[in-house]
Amino acid sequence: MRPAEIRELFPILKQEVNGHPLVYLDSAATSQKPIQVIEALKHYYEWDNANVHRGVHTLGSRATDAYEGARAKVAKFIGASSEQEIIFTRGTTTAINIVASSYARSILREGDEIVLTPMEHHSNLIPWQQAAKATGAVLKYIPLQPDGTILLSDVENVITDRTKIVSIVYVSNVLGVINPVKEIAKIAHKHGAKIMVDGAQSTPHMKVDVQDLDCDFYGLSGHKMCGPTGIGALYGKKALLESMEPVEFGGEMIDHVDLYESTWKELPWKFEGGTPIIAGAVGLGAAIDFLQEVxxxxxxxxxxxLTNYAMERMTQIEDLVVYGPTHNRAGLVTFNLGDVHPHDVATVLDAEGVAIRAGHHCAQPLMRWLEVSSTARASFYLYNSEEDIDRLVMALQKTKEYFGHAIG
Known part of the structure; x- marks a missing residue:
């Protein structure tokens, strides 16, 4: 399908904003939803809505089949070896928190090392800060090159035999950098460390095979890959997940309960306490079907x-600064326009019907590394086209005219 045909499948994109046809360039924050996902949610609530794993009635059985069927789709989509390795979560944030709270705190000791990069989203930074504070472990950072990329030689220098955990983003939500996580995993494992991969920005845009990457843990968010909000998944190697304690306790995740002791269900259910995100999982399954069809x-x-085209067009705009590598970058462009505040840029663009992001993008340490307080970001997905980029460039030119005193 061509982008124009794909766009027709997204009802929200057919509207006008401020008198202009909507150009949505904020998919790194959340993607829009195709009609197939919307209809899957509608069908579930109209026909199958019931709690899972409990009832023997027809609706309960259908809901359970739909929920566990979605788990199987996620497992196949990212190349897990077993459905037991897929834990449904609220998203990547929850996935990382489970690993940091359950696995990390059980194995870290004073002086052990957690290795990160300065480009991490807050969701892949703060949980590790808290784990370090709780255990006496120390945080170490792989340095960035001037274009925001990392060198494997630096990875080799930072990871040591004291390193127990490496946690790294696959694709940066600010720089568009695609990190060599497969090679980093090899280096981590050589030193006996485990690796967690933040896959929030990679899973929607590229083929992922967790077994080929040989990562120990991997997190993803459904809402960034055409699925509903509030659903995601944690992949973990089965032996590691089996060694970990749950972080939420209650119904659904138990095997046997006494007044003073309880035991847990087997994987994956011991990590899914309470009524799970059933409709969200159904929607995520439909999103995966859609992405695989495309x-x-x-x-x-x-x-x-599209990114190469955007880089070519946008770098011709005088006084516009683009951050990140010039090549081998994912589908987003982060930039600033002279001294115009990114929020003002986004406001003018919105008046032209062009939706972009402005702010620190949940990456304040990276903003400080870039020596800016905030940036603007245009991010692309399968429903965008070169015409959308042209609209963005025209709107940026209008922004230059409007704020001429702050540019040049």
């Missing part, structure tokens, strides 16, 4: 072509 290689190729 083709992940096709999506990745389209993103790269």
């Amino acid at each position: 083709g992940m290689d096709t999506i990745f190729k389209h993103d790269i072509e």
Whole structure:
């Protein structure tokens, strides 16, 4: 399908904003939803809505089949070896918190090392800060090159035999950097460390195989990959998940309960306390079906072509600064326009019907590394086209005219 045909499947994109056809360039924050996902949610609530794993009635059985069927789709989509390795969560944030709270705190000792990068989203930074404070472990950072990329030689220098955990983003939500996580995993494992991969920005845009990457843990968010909000998944190698204690306790995750002791269900259910996110899982399953129909290689190729076109057009705008590498970057462009505040840039663009992001993008340490307080970001997905980029460039030119005193 061509982008124009794909766009027709997204009802929200057919509207006008401030008198202009909507150009949505904020998919790194959340993607829009195709009609297939919307209809899957509607069908679930109209026909199958019931709690899972409990009732023997027909609706309960159908809901359970739909929920566990979605788990199987996630497992296949990212190349897990077993459905037991897939834990449904609220998103990548929850996935990382489970690993930091359950696995990390059980194995870390004073002086042990947690290795990160300065480009991490707050969700892949704060949980590790808290784990370090609770255990006496120390945080170490792989340095960034001037374009925001990392060198494997620096990875080799930072990771030591004291390193117990490496946690790194696959694709930066600010720089568009695609990190060499497979090679980093090899280095981590050589020193006996485990690796957690933040896959929030990678999973929607490229083919992921967790077994090929040989990562120990991997998190993803459904709402960034055409699925509903409030649903995501944690992948973990089965032996590691089996060694970990749950972080939420209550119904659904128990096997046997006495007044003073309880035992847990087997994987994956011991990590899914309470009524799970059933409709969200159904919607995520429908999103995966949709993405596979389009083709992940096709999506990745389209993103790269669109980003290259955007880089070519935007770097011709005088006084516009683009952050991150010039090549081999994912589907987003982060920038500043002279001394115009990013929020003002986003406001003018919104008046032209162009939706972008402005702020620190939950990456304040990276903003300080870039020596800015905030940036603007245009991010692309399978429903965007070169015409959308042209609209963005025209709107940026209008912004320059409007704020001429702050530019040049």
